[in-house]
Amino acid sequence: MRPLKAIIHQASLRHNLATVKKIAPQSKIMSVVKANGYGHGLINAAQGLSESDGFAVLTLHEAIDLREHGFEQDILLLEGAFSAYEVSIAAKMNFNLVVHNLNQLHMIEKLKLDHPIHIHFKINTGMNRLGFNPKDVKEILHTIQKKSNFKSITLMTHFATADEPKGVDWQLNVFNDATHSFHYPRSVANSASIINFKNTHMDWVRPGIMLYGASPIVGQKSSAFNIKPAMELKSEIIAIQNLFKDDSVGYGENFKAKRDMRIAVVACGYADGYPRHAPTGTPVFIEGKKTSTVGRVSMDMLYVDITNIPEATISTPVELWGMHVHVDEVAEKSGTVGYELLCAISASRRVPIEIIHG
Numbered sequence: 187m188r189p190l191k192a193i194i195h196q197a198s199l200r201h202n203l204a205t206v207k208k209i210a211p212q213s214k215i216m217s218v219v220k221a222n223g224y225g226h227g228l229i230n231a232a233q234g235l236s237e238s239d240g241f242a243v244l245t246l247h248e249a250i251d252l253r254e255h256g257f258e259q260d261i262l263l264l265e266g267a268f269s270a271y272e273v274s275i276a277a278k279m280n281f282n283l284v285v286h287n288l289n290q291l292h293m294i295e296k297l298k299l300d301h302p303i304h305i306h307f308k309i310n311t312g313m314n315r316l317g318f319n320p321k322d323v324k325e326i327l328h329t330i331q332k333k334s335n336f337k338s339i340t341l342m343t344h345f346a347t348a349d350e351p352k353g354v355d356w357q358l359n360v361f362n363d364a365t366h367s368f369h370y371p372r373s374v375a376n377s378a379s380i381i382n383f384k385n386t387h388m389d390w391v392r393p394g395i396m397l398y399g400a401s402p403i404v405g406q407k408s409s410a411f412n413i414k415p416a417m418e419l420k421s422e423i424i425a426i427q428n429l430f431k432d433d434s435v436g437y438g439e440n441f442k443a444k445r446d447m448r449i450a451v452v453a454c455g456y457a458d459g460y461p462r463h464a465p466t467g468t469p470v471f472i473e474g475k476k477t478s479t480v481g482r483v484s485m486d487m488l489y490v491d492i493t494n495i496p497e498a499t500i501s502t503p504v505e506l507w508g509m510h511v512h513v514d515e516v517a518e519k520s521g522t523v524g525y526e527l528l529c530a531i532s533a534s535r536r537v538p539i540e541i542i543h544g
């Protein structure tokens with residue numbers, strides 16, 4: 187079997203959840219497990235995060251998967267229902283729905299439901315992605331209160347700049363102005379906001395990336411927030427090439443050796459989710475040493491300088507990211523964020539996931 191695999195550490199997930207609890211002790215925790223648990227596997231992630239008060243997913247399918255695996259917590263669909271059929275299933279299986287526009291509201295209103303639905307009423311406070319216009323909130327909430335299909339309401343918004351100097355006050359003020367006369371539970375904080383702004387913790391927090399051990403704030407190390415990587419991406423050396431000065435390696439002769447070099451060919455490429463934009467110099471961990479990639483990442487393979495690691499040979503293990511090379515370092519070199527790299531691993535659908543319980 188090809189040696190590439192993603193190893194998921196449930197102990198890290200549990201540790202990171204405990205860290206969120208320490209940072210926001212008064213809030214209930216809705217762990218975000220969308221995108222297949224940020225690439226870790228939905229059920230693997232949920233098992234590691236089983237002490238959560240709730241889970242947030244994107245699709246009805248994910249919500250059903252969680253219920254069928256015995257998770258009895260609140261389960262929230264982050265974009266709500268996409269059809270009347272989905273609303274009726276959500277009502278039957280006791281899923282919570284985001285409601286972010288009038289279409290969704292009318293869809294729920296009109297149905298004959300066995301059980302009323304708990305909704306998260308989403309307000310657009312400046313990100314301009316999903317949510318009701320703040321000036322309409324009062325009127326719409328008053329009409330919802332009278333309709334029997336709505337069991338209860340949580341007020342929700344999402345921040346665009348919780349990880350940036352601009353902060354969240356500009357949106358928080360809009361949120362508070364629009365909702366101050368309603369005494370419903372509130373849910374506003376993503377990972378960056380949980381870390382940066384205590385006043386956003388409120389009734390629920392919605393951590394995602396920090397549960398998986400990557401940093402929500404570009405340029406700040408995750409270890410500074412007491413969170414640990416939950417995924418190790420590991421492979422092996424499958425070939426070794428000895429280069430003379432001026433030889434090149436890989437497509438486009440993108441890298442030329444300035445001296446004689448020993449190069450490892452590693453079984454991992456961009457079709458696995460490793461970023462093709464990772465430049466020469468992206469860190470890799472082999473035999474207890476940090477070294478780096480050279481040349482252009484191929485579809486199924488990449489190249490690593492092992493000139494100074496003479497003990498490295500065919501079958502030697504390689505950590506592409508994990509405990510020694512942080513996924514955020516690879517992301518930063520590649521011009522992206524840890525989020526994208528973690529998600530890409532399961533999106534590739536060809537990296538086996540191995541789960542370490544305990």
Ligand SMILES: *Cc1c(COP(=O)(O)O)cnc(C)c1O
Pocket residue numbers: 218220264344375376377378392393394395396402
């Ligand atoms: C994805 C998501 C989160 C989690 O964000 P992180 O930055 O990963 O913590 C929270 N709330 C909503 C609405 C989301 O879509």
